[in-house]
Every structure is written in structure tokens, then in C-alpha cells.
Amino acid sequence: MLGSGAVIVMxxxxxxxxxxxxxSFFYHxxxxxxxxxxxxxxxxxxxxxxxxxxxxxKPEDLDLLNSVLGNIAGRTICALxxxxxxxxxxxxxxxxxxxxxxxxxxxxxxxxxxxxxxSGFHKASV
Amino acid sequence: xxxxxxxxxxxxVPDGSTVMDAAQQVGVxxxxxxxxxxxxxxxxxxxxxxxxxxxxKPLPACxxxxxxxxxxxxxxxxxxxxxxxxxxFLLINHPLDCPICDQGGECQLQDMSVxxxxxxxxxxxxxxxxxxxxxxxxxSMEEMSRCxxxxxxxxxxxxxxxxxxxxxxxxxxxxxxxxxxGRTVDSELSGNMIDLCPVGALTSKPFRYTxxxxxxxxxxxxxxxxxxxxxxxxxxxxxSVMRVLPRENEEVxxxxxxxxxxxxxxxxxxxQRLTKPMVKQGGEWKECDWNVALDYVAHGLKDVARTHGxxxxxxxxxxxxxxxxxxxLGKVFKGLGSGNVDFRPRQSDFGSDFxxxxxxxxxxxxxxxxxxxxxxxxxxxxxxxxxxxxxRLRQAxxxxxxxxxxxxxxxxxxxxxxxxxxxxxxxxxxxxxAVVKAAAELKSVAVPAGLEAVAVCETSRxxxxxxxxxxxxxxxxxNVATQSAQATQLHVLALELGKLTxxxxxxxxxxxxxxxxxxxxxxxxxxxxxxxxxQPRKAYFLLGxxxxxxxxxxxxxxxxxxxxxxxxxxSAFKNELALNYADVILPIAxxxxxxxxxxxxxxxVQSFNGVAKAKGDARPAWKVLRVLGNVLxxxxxxYESSEAVRDEVLGKGAEFVANLDNGLNGVSISLPAAVEGxxxxxxxxxxxxxxxxxxxxxxxxxADGVVPTARANEQTLTQLGLAAGAQVxxxxxxxxxxxxxxxxxxxxxxxxxxxxxxxTTAALGEMFGLISVERA
Numbered sequence: 021m022l023g024s025g026a027v028i029v030m031x032x033x034x035x036x037x038x039x040x041x042x043x044s045f046f047y048h049x050x051x052x053x054x055x056x057x058x059x060x061x062x063x064x065x066x067x068x069x070x071x072x073x074x075x076x077x078k079p080e081d082l083d084l085l086n087s088v089l090g091n092i093a094g095r096t097i098c099a100l101x102x103x104x105x106x107x108x109x110x111x112x113x114x115x116x117x118x119x120x121x122x123x124x125x126x127x128x129x130x131x132x133x134x135x136x137x138x139s140g141f142h143k144a145s146v
Numbered sequence: 147x148x149x150x151x152x153x154x155x156x157x158x159v160p161d162g163s164t165v166m167d168a169a170q171q172v173g174v175x176x177x178x179x180x181x182x183x184x185x186x187x188x189x190x191x192x193x194x195x196x197x198x199x200x201x202x203k204p205l206p207a208c209x210x211x212x213x214x215x216x217x218x219x220x221x222x223x224x225x226x227x228x229x230x231x232x233x234x235f236l237l238i239n240h241p242l243d244c245p246i247c248d249q250g251g252e253c254q255l256q257d258m259s260v261x262x263x264x265x266x267x268x269x270x271x272x273x274x275x276x277x278x279x280x281x282x283x284x285x286s287m288e289e290m291s292r293c294x295x296x297x298x299x300x301x302x303x304x305x306x307x308x309x310x311x312x313x314x315x316x317x318x319x320x321x322x323x324x325x326x327x328g329r330t331v332d333s334e335l336s337g338n339m340i341d342l343c344p345v346g347a348l349t350s351k352p353f354r355y356t357x358x359x360x361x362x363x364x365x366x367x368x369x370x371x372x373x374x375x376x377x378x379x380x381x382x383x384x385x386s387v388m389r390v391l392p393r394e395n396e397e398v399x400x401x402x403x404x405x406x407x408x409x410x411x412x413x414x415x416x417x418q419r420l421t422k423p424m425v426k427q428g429g430e431w432k433e434c435d436w437n438v439a440l441d442y443v444a445h446g447l448k449d450v451a452r453t454h455g456x457x458x459x460x461x462x463x464x465x466x467x468x469x470x471x472x473x474x475l476g477k478v479f480k481g482l483g484s485g486n487v488d489f490r491p492r493q494s495d496f497g498s499d500f501x502x503x504x505x506x507x508x509x510x511x512x513x514x515x516x517x518x519x520x521x522x523x524x525x526x527x528x529x530x531x532x533x534x535x536x537x538r539l540r541q542a543x544x545x546x547x548x549x550x551x552x553x554x555x556x557x558x559x560x561x562x563x564x565x566x567x568x569x570x571x572x573x574x575x576x577x578x579x580a581v582v583k584a585a586a587e588l589k590s591v592a593v594p595a596g597l598e599a600v601a602v603c604e605t606s607r608x609x610x611x612x613x614x615x616x617x618x619x620x621x622x623x624x625n626v627a628t629q630s631a632q633a634t635q636l637h638v639l640a641l642e643l644g645k646l647t648x649x650x651x652x653x654x655x656x657x658x659x660x661x662x663x664x665x666x667x668x669x670x671x672x673x674x675x676x677x678x679x680x681q682p683r684k685a686y687f688l689l690g691x692x693x694x695x696x697x698x699x700x701x702x703x704x705x706x707x708x709x710x711x712x713x714x715x716x717s718a719f720k721n722e723l724a725l726n727y728a729d730v731i732l733p734i735a736x737x738x739x740x741x742x743x744x745x746x747x748x749x750x751v752q753s754f755n756g757v758a759k760a761k762g763d764a765r766p767a768w769k770v771l772r773v774l775g776n777v778l779x780x781x782x783x784x785y786e787s788s789e790a791v792r793d794e795v796l797g798k799g800a801e802f803v804a805n806l807d808n809g810l811n812g813v814s815i816s817l818p819a820a821v822e823g824x825x826x827x828x829x830x831x832x833x834x835x836x837x838x839x840x841x842x843x844x845x846x847x848x849a850d851g852v853v854p855t856a857r858a859n860e861q862t863l864t865q866l867g868l869a870a871g872a873q874v875x876x877x878x879x880x881x882x883x884x885x886x887x888x889x890x891x892x893x894x895x896x897x898x899x900x901x902x903x904x905x906t907t908a909a910l911g912e913m914f915g916l917i918s919v920e921r922a
Contacts, residue, residue, distance in 0.1 A: 048318055048319065050318070051319075052321075053316070053319070054297075055189075055191070055192050056232050056235045056295070057192055057231065059319060062319075063274070064235075064271065067271040067272075071271070087268075091227075091234070091235065094203035094204070095228055095231065096192070
């Protein structure tokens with residue numbers, strides 16, 4: 021299960037916004053593009069989370085994300101739409117403070133050196 | 147029957163209906179983009195999501211089958227929230243092009259966002275951009291960013307046009323509608339995609355930026371281009387035709403029209419239009435008034451009648467002329483003592499004249515094609531000659547109809563054929579005879595007299611077998627069969643086949659008004675269309691005919707026209723050659739500028755009014771003939787309106803023409819002798835078939851508008867010592883054509899396909915005659 025990414029173990033050194041950015045990018049990229057909510061909605065969610073991660077977030081963004089995902093979940097042809105919506109919903113629900121910190125301070129709650137400490141590679145992209 | 151309740155309204159719907167069908171029945175509008183009643187269900191726009199009682203999430207109305215006792219709410223909170231949400235998603239990447247978008251004013255996205263969308267946008271990110279594509283001269287794909295990915299165009303290609311020319315490439319936000327690797331969209335029905343596209347992604351290139359939809363007046367008309375008589379909406383601005391759209395008529399053209407019908411209007415406004423009557427005096431052409439021109443014509447005709455007799459006068463009309471024009475033409479010239487009136491310029495075999503049981507027609511209604519168990523089409527370039535009939539056969543073949551084709555080329559008809567028999571033109575009667583013999587043998591009855599020596603192949607047996615099974619079967623004779631030198635024998639053999647198998651026999655119809663010509667008494671009591679030129683006359687009246695393009699053997703026509711003392715050329719369009727052989731040129735109105743009637747191949751009477759003002763001094767031909775009748779002091783030309791003429795011919799209130807009957811009396815089977823030599827196969831390319839299409843630039847730039855090549859089987863080319871791509875000289879009679887040779891294995895052996903109706907081949911002769919081919 022660990023190899024396919026179905027279960028990911030994260031500790032306190034992971035920035036949840038960054039994790040959500042990667043997850044929503046995954047769903048945006050994997051969306052087949054057939055139905056409107058998933059095709060447009062995953063792109064929209066990814067772009068908003070991307071903005072938040074890169075310090076361009078706005079206070080309305082969290083409510084916006086919740087509204088958008090509410091329009092995707094249950095409205096799509098297949099379950100990818102639901103699967104894309106639920107991480108956004110639960111991340112914001114359970115780690116709201118990290119998102120709000122990002123929006124206010126334009127940087128991760130978890131300091132960058134702590135994020136990548138002990139992870140060998142990726143040091144070049146810090 | 148199932149019971150469903152939508153928004154409190156109860157309805158009974160047949161089994162298998164969807165919620166969308168039920169809503170239409172009840173009169174409730176559910177917003178949708180990708181759903182189309184003629185296409186398969188995609189359910190990918192998600193706009194039609196409605197709340198169904200006891201369902202946890204909203205369901206797409208177009209894809210949800212009705213269950214008994216279902217309750218549907220289209221305006222509940224959940225449904226409205228879904229509609230607003232989907233609308234918002236559609237608009238986030240949609241460019242703000244409304245002010246410059248052609249679709250503005252007739253855009254489903256605009257209308258639905260006003261009715262069902264949110265008040266303002268919350269999207270502040272970048273919008274996705276899609277690059278424009280060039281898919282040909284008809285459909286504009288300049289702003290594909292507007293596409294909402296409903297895939298109607300994709301499904302249209304797959305299902306209706308028979309060839310999937312547009313597809314969705316890439317995925318997620320980068321998905322775009324495109325053709326395969328830079329190809330163009332070439333289907334003869336492709337223009338319908340412009341109607342289907344709910345936004346301004348696929349628009350009409352010729353119409354681009356010319357008018358706003360609210361500036362246009364919608365007027366009804368009927369197509370003059372083929373025997374289906376497709377119903378049209380002609381949109382007019384300031385008395386000029388700006389656009390032609392289909393008018394829905396489920397029984398005739400459903401909701402489609404072919405590209406030729408859609409774009410031929412360009413010719414109407416071109417400088418190719420004839421606008422003033424002209425008379426040749428002293429070798430010079432002089433423009434003049436109508437009364438001068440008609441006086442000249444009347445005097446000329448009376449002189450010839452007095453000196454040489456009425457038989458020295460002949461009149462030939464285009465079979466796409468209106469019923470009124472054909473009838474009055476017959477009346478004028480028969481009044482002058484000439485029975486030499488005809489409307490079948492391409493025909494060469496008139497053996498069935500005076501032997502017909504009634505007016506030839508399709509044999510059944512167009513809407514009945516889908517109920518056929520089997521159909522055999524004989525001698526037809528089906529897709530190109532009859533795009534809408536081919537479309538009906540395509541849908542039928544996809545269900546359960548066994549469609550077989552017996553013709554002179556194996557062009558891809560985009561129809562899943564049950565059997566396909568391709569033979570040289572001279573072998574058509576023999577091949578049909580083989581099918582007749584096979585049918586007799588399969589039924590274990592006596593083989594009809596005259597067919598004893600015919601060899602039956604496996605395919606003929608397969609065709610015959612299909613026509614013997616099932617309830618409703620049909621045998622159709624196409625244009626090649628009608629134009630062939632074996633036309634009468636093909637007709638007789640088809641009738642024999644119909645008798646043996648119980649299939650209805652019918653004609654696909656060469657032009658818009660062939661049935662009208664028969665019903666309107668424009669048939670010759672004297673010389674037919676061939677005889678009137680083979681035995682030259684002194685005076686000719688050509689109504690809408692350009693002999694080099696429209697006549698079956700142009701050489702014969704020109705020999706006769708050159709020696710005539712009076713040639714009247716009545717046409718809507720200028721013609722260079724006519725300036726040489728004609729003496730009077732009369733500008734007549736095309737179908738948009740005259741009131742008239744076309745009788746389609748079902749015998750359906752379809753009248754229409756003029757929709758645009760006549761250009762210059764052009765006049766409706768029926769009025770010209772009425773005045774000519776009066777100037778000639780003939781009786782019975784005091785008509786007040788074109789309806790009066792129509793009622794005189796058909797009787798008041800006739801919906802269908804009477805006495806529709808494909809039977810023949812007193813013609814027996816007599817198979818023609820074998821023919822030696824290289825045979826010509828002349829197709830009439832779809833966009834060269836009539837004067838209007840020839841002068842529409844957009845149609846001439848399509849793949850069907852290319853200069854004809856000399857196409858032959860690879861074996862034939864080798865036999866002739868010709869290389870594909872080399873220039874070849876086609877000689878026929880005293881004329882020749884220089885074309886590029888092309889290898890085409892759809893052409894049978896011993897034949898070369900040299901198209902008719904084009905300036906490069908206008909000097910040639912018989913359409914299916916013998917030719918010689920050599921290197922140029």
C-alpha cells in the first residue's frame with residue numbers, strides 16, 4: 021500500500037499546504053477531462069492551493085475552496101472528482117491553522133530547514 | 147409505460163425513456179449542453195443535474211432512465227446549486243469574447259448563464275488558452291478556447307457523418323477538440339457541427355463577422371440542391387442572404403442540411419450574378435430592358451415556328467427549376483407547337499418515356515428508411531449525390547438494415563455495407579440481372595426470360611438473400627443508373643427484382659424537382675433532352691442550363707447550339723461560353739428571390755416564397771415565362787401569383803403529388819451487348835453539381851472542390867503505360883481533357899474516372915461513354 025501512494029505517512033515536519041498542493045496537482049493532472057466539474061474544478065483547486073503555497077493566498081480562498089469542492093463532489097461521472105475534493109476538504113478542516121498561517125505570513129508554518137532536514141535529496145530545490 | 151412526476155407534473159412515458167425525454171414531454175426545460183436528441187448520450191457537461199427523490203446525489207437527466215413512480219425536481223435547492231456550480235465551472239476558462247464572438251445572441255452558454263448561472267465570477271486565476279486550428283474553408287476553429295468540451299462535434303462525426311474527424315486530444319484542462327494531425331474536416335455534412343456547437347468555438351467561416359443574429363430576419367425556404375428538399379431557414383439582412391440554416395422537419399431532413407445547401411448562398415451575392423437582360427445585335431452584346439428582350443425572343447420564336455414549324459424549337463430546363471417554371475415552360479412551348487420540352491439534361495436513355503405507369507419517386511417516405519430490413523442502392527455516388535439520404539441509410543445500417551451497394555466505384559460511403567458490388571458502367575445491367583437471377587433461384591421460381599445466360603456470383607446471391615428476408619425492403623436507383631445508357635433496362639430489372647422479392651422500387655432523384663417536372667407536364671411529347679440536340683433545331687430556350695456542365699454529352703449540345711438561329715440563355719449567373727452561342731441572355735432569379743414549389747423525391751409538395759430582393763433586373767423565371775406567354779398571345783397565361791400556377795397543376799391544397807408510381811408498361815428485359823474499350827465514369831462532384839455551388843468560393847476550396855483528376859485502378863494505369871501523377875490526355879469524340887492521372891483502386895478495371903461538370907472536362911462527351919487515354 022505504501023508504494024502506490026494510497027497510504028502516506030507524514031509527520032509534523034511536513035507542510036500540509038505543500039502536501040495538498042502536490043495532491044491536488046495529481047488529481048488535476050489525472051483528470052480525464054470528460055465532465056465539467058472535475059476538469060475545471062480540479063484545475064481551479066490546484067491553482068488556488070498553489071497560490072496559497074507560494075504566498076499569494078487571500079483570506080477568502082479557504083471558503084472558496086470549500087465551495088468549489090462542494091460543487092465537484094457528487095456531481096461527476098466517476099469517483100475521481102470525489103477523490104480530488106475530499107483531501108482538500110479534510111486538509112482544510114484538520115489543518116486549518118497551517119493554511120491560515122500561509123495566507124497571513126506568506127510562508128510555511130513549518131520552517132523550510134525543518135521540512136527538508138534528513139531528506140537528503142530535494143536540498144537543491146530549497 | 148412508466149409514470150414519472152417532474153416538478154409536480156405527472157406524465158406517462160414509454161419504457162426506456164430518460165428523464166430528459168420525460169421533461170420534454172411534460173414541457174419542463176432542463177438546461178443542457180452535451181445532450182442532443184439526434185446524438186448518443188454523453189452526460190459529460192453535467193448541466194442537466196436534477197434532484198431525484200431518494201437519490202443521494204443529483205443525477206444527469208439525459209442519462210437517467212425513468213423508473214416507475216420516480217419524482218424529479220428541477221428547481222429544488224440541490225438542483226439549482228448543481229446548475230449554478232456547473233455553470234460557474236464552464237465559465238471559469240471561457241474567454242470573455244461575447245462582444246467579438248459570432249455566437250453572441252444565439253449562444254446557449256450566454257442564455258443559460260443568464261438563466262441558471264451565478265451572478266458574478268469568483269475566478270481570479272489565469273484562464274487556459276487553446277490554440278486555433280485550420281480545418282478547412284467552412285468551419286472556423288479560430289477560438290477553440292471557447293470550447294466547453296461537450297463533444298457534440300465528436301459524436302456528430304462518429305454517428306451522423308460516419309467519419310470521426312474531430313476528437314478530444316490530451317486530458318484534464320489541456321483537453322482540446324482537434325482534427326488528426328492537421329487534417330481538415332471534409333465530410334459533406336460537416337457544416338452541421340456549426341449548428342451543434344453550443345458556443346462560439348465552431349463557427350461558420352464564410353459568415354464570420356458579417357452579421358449579428360438579431361439583425362437577421364428568418365425566412366423559410368426549401369433547398370434547391372437535391373431531391374430531399376431539405377427545409378431551410380434563410381437569414382436575410384437588408385435584403386441580402388447572409389446565412390442558411392436547417393429548418394427542422396423530422397420527416398424530410400430531420401435537423402440537418404448538407405454543406406452545399408448551407409454555403410451555396412455565397413453565389414447569390416457575388417458579382418457572377420446576371421442582372422440585366424442582354425441581346426446580341428450585330429455581333430455585339432447590348433444590355434436592354436425586359437420588354438425589348440422578350441419582344442426579341444417572341445419574334446424570334448414565332449419566326450422559326452412560321453418558317454420551320456414548331457418542331458424546330460426546343461426548350462430544356464434544369465431539373466432544379468421550380469414546378470411553376472417547368473409547367474409554364476411546357477405550356478409556352480407546347481403552345482408554340484413544339485413538343486420538344488424536357489428537364490432531364492443528363493439522361494441519355496429515354497426508353498421509359500411514354501411507358502411509365504405514373505410519376506417516378508422514392509417508393510416510400512424518407513422517414514421509412516429507418517424501418518427497412520434491407521436496401522439495395524444501384525448506380526449511385528450515394529454520399530456525394532444524396533448526403534441526407536445517405537445519412538438516413540447510415541443510421542439504418544447501424545441498427546439492423548442490410549444496405550447493399552451495386553455501383554461503378556467502391557468509394558467509401560461511410561455506411562457499414564452488407565454487400566458491395568463494383569462494376570464498369572456497361573456491366574451495371576448484367577450485375578443487376580445477376581441479383582435478379584439469384585433471387586429467382588433462391589425462391590426456387592423460374593428465372594425471368596432473358597436472364598438464362600447470366601452468371602451469378604456470391605455477392606449477388608448475398609444481396610438477393612438480404613432482399614428476400616424481413617418485412618420492408620427497398621431497391622433504389624441512383625443518379626448513375628438514371629444517367630446510364632442502360633437506364634431503362636436497369637429500371638425494368640429493378641422492377642423485376644421488386645416483384646420477386648417484394649421490395650419497393652424507387653429512384654433517389656437527380657435534382658430538387660424531378661418529380662415536379664413529371665407532375666408539371668414538362669415532359670416531351672416530341673423530342674426528348676437528347677433528341678433535341680442530336681437532331682439540331684433552329685431555336686433553343688435554355689432555362690437554368692449551362693450545357694458544358696449540366697448536359698450529359700456537352701459536345702452534342704454545342705454542335706446543335708452553334709448552328710441554331712436563336713438561342714435564349716436564361717440563367718441567374720453569368721456564363722462566358724453563352725456569350726458565344728446565345729442570342730438573348732435573360733437574368734432569372736435563383737430560389738431565394740422567387741416564389742415557387744419544389745416537389746421532393748417523396749412527392750411532397752413544398753412551396754416557398756422569395757426571401758430576398760431580386761438582384762438588379764433579375765426576375766423570377768415563372769414571371770418571365772408568363773409574360774412570354776402573353777407576348778406570344780397564347781391563351782391561359784393570366785396568372786396572378788405563383789400559387790395560382792401551382793394550384794392549376796396540382797390542384798388546391800395538395801400535400802403530395804398524385805399518381806406516384808414507379809411501374810413500367812410494355813418494357814421487357816433485354817440485356818445490352820458487351821462493350822469493348824476504356825469506359826469513362828463521370829461523377830458529378832458534389833460542389834460542381836449546380837450553378838450556385840460552382841460559384842461559392844468556400845465550397846470550391848473544400849476537398850470536394852479540387853480540380854478533377856483522371857482516376858484509374860493501378861492495374862489499368864499499368865496497362866495503359868501511365869504513371870500516377872503524370873499528365874494524361876483523355877480523348878472523347880472531338881474533344882479532349884488534360885488531367886493528372888491518379889491511382890484509385892476504387893475504380894473498376896477497364897475504366898477511368900473523369901468527372902463531369904468541371905471546366906477542365908467540359909469539352910468531353912458522353913458521361914459513361916468510351917474514351918481513349920494517352921500520355922499528354
